[in-house]
Amino acid sequence: MDDVYSIGFCITAVLTFIISWLYCIATYGFLMGGAIGWIPSIILAVIIGAVWPLLVLGIVIIVIMLIAA
Numbered sequence: 001m002d003d004v005y006s007i008g009f010c011i012t013a014v015l016t017f018i019i020s021w022l023y024c025i026a027t028y029g030f031l032m033g034g035a036i037g038w039i040p041s042i043i044l045a046v047i048i049g050a051v052w053p054l055l056v057l058g059i060v061i062i063v064i065m066l067i068a069a
Contacts (some may be wrong), residue, residue, distance in 0.1 A: 005053070013049030017041050 017038075024037025048055070 001029040008052045008056075009049045012052040012055070013045040016047035020044050 021041040024041060025033035027033060028037060031039050050054075
């Protein structure tokens with residue numbers, strides 16, 4: 001089970017980092033977002049990566065609710 005968690009953590013953290021860094025670049029420009037935006041992106045990626053099972057559970061619940069509706 002530890003391998004599954006660490007694989008999910010890595011995938012989720014990398015995707016979150018890339019998406020949030022691109023968001024910083026789009027919001028604050030290439031110089032500011034590219035130069036400084038990676039710091040909050042790493043923090044966010046670690047937090048979201050740590051709680052990825054809760055995200056999967058939420059997605060499953062939403063899909064079940066949409067199918068049942």
